Amino acid sequence: MHKQISEENVRLLGRCRMAEDGIVFNWTGSGILFRFYGTAAAIMLEHSEPNLAEWIPFLSVRVDGGEVRRVGVGNSALLPLCMDLPCGEHVVSVTKSSETGTYPLKIKFLQISAGEQQEAKLLPPPELPLRRIEFVGDSITCGFGNLGTAEQTSFLTAEEDGGQSYAGLAAAHFNADSRMICFSGRGIVHNCDGTTDSLIPQFYEKVLANEPDKWDFSKWQPDVVVINAGTNDDGGGYTSGDEMREGAAQFLKRVRECNPNAHILWCYGLMTTRLEPVIQEAVALAAETDDKIHYLALTPIALAQGEVGTCGHPNVRAHRRAAAALIQKISEITGW
Missing domain, CATH: 2.60.120.260 (Galactose-binding domain-like)
Incomplete structure (x- = not known):
């Protein structure tokens, strides 16, 4: 039938x-x-x-x-x-x-x-969970290479599982209705190759990444927005500290406009840390007038053992560690 x-x-x-x-x-x-x-x-x-x-x-x-x-x-x-x-x-x-x-x-x-x-x-379909979390980011949020090994040097979709990314694991822990708005190689100011097309702030407002239609944020309002961004601005080396500080500040402002009541949590550091001070500055400045804006530092995989997957990305073990830190932080700020 x-x-x-x-x-x-x-x-x-x-x-x-x-x-x-x-x-x-x-x-x-x-x-x-x-x-x-x-x-x-x-x-x-x-x-x-x-x-x-x-x-x-x-x-x-x-x-x-x-x-x-x-x-x-x-x-x-x-x-x-x-x-x-x-x-x-x-x-x-x-x-x-x-x-x-x-x-x-x-x-x-x-x-x-x-x-x-x-x-x-x-x-009639089941009701969705009441808790809502939106994840915004790059390849880390996608789970790029999390099923692969450190020896693997080329991307395979068979080695990428968003359900076992830190985002998928955290959403499952909270039994949350989740959205994962993420695209590998993308940054806030520059992508990893220095380009400025399809940046995270640009595709964040689309229904689908490669189509022009704008998303209607009134259709779905999250309790928490988790941003994991800055890795490609850092890794590519094209974004200065001043550019990143301003880019992060503007993106936080726009995410707040789109989600008036959500907690906004920026996490960073799983792969690179060069831009952490300026991202923290942008978050701290926004938090001066908005007590629902937060920051979470993630320990780099380079400082851990056995956490590297395909192309230097976090493997499932690393994602589980990051998810545990994120779960603790979300519990603190929401009371879940």
Whole structure:
């Protein structure tokens, strides 16, 4: 049985765009959550990413709160999510595990079945958690290379899992409805290669990173916004201290305008630390008139053992450590 998708019969996870023929999504952790009566479910997935093994999108599929199954999607196809389940009610989530790419994905419809003796039904979707956390950042937030090893020197989507990034782990700890607005190589003032297109403050305001449509912040207001940025401004060496201080101050101002009541927490230091003093200055200045703005220093992976993954990025062990520090800080400022 085919079922067209709408905001009435599925829950949208993360920033997504409704199209006439489905749901378009691409941010890390974005996708859908649905509930059905039956024994099996699948989605018709459409995408036009280059069909290269190292770049194929990866999805995370979870059924009835069980173990997460990661699936690489090489082509547009009918993708089985679960099968041979006991006939009854089941809850399924499908989210993007790898980061935003050049082209978005589209779920065109659901296919559900219940065997020969029963009728499959798409049921009202579950309610989302009340707590809301938004994560904004670069490759660290994406989980770039967190499944890889220090010897791996090229990016593979198979080695990137946003669900096991510090952001995904912290969101899971708090059972929070989360958004991960992140893109590798991007900075506040300059990207890692010195360019100034698709900077974090620019894509933060978009529905999808590579489309022009602006996000309507009134649709979803977080309790906490976590910013993890400055690594690419630092690592590329193109951003001066003065530029970073001003860039951070302006971004904090804009994030506050978009989220009037949220705690805003800037964390930094997992990979680089050169710009930490000026980021701290920008945060401290903003906090003088806004007691919901905070800073969290993260210990660099270079000072720890066994925490380096692909291309010098944090591995899962490092992300777990960072998540623990973040969880403690969020608990302190929110009382959760």
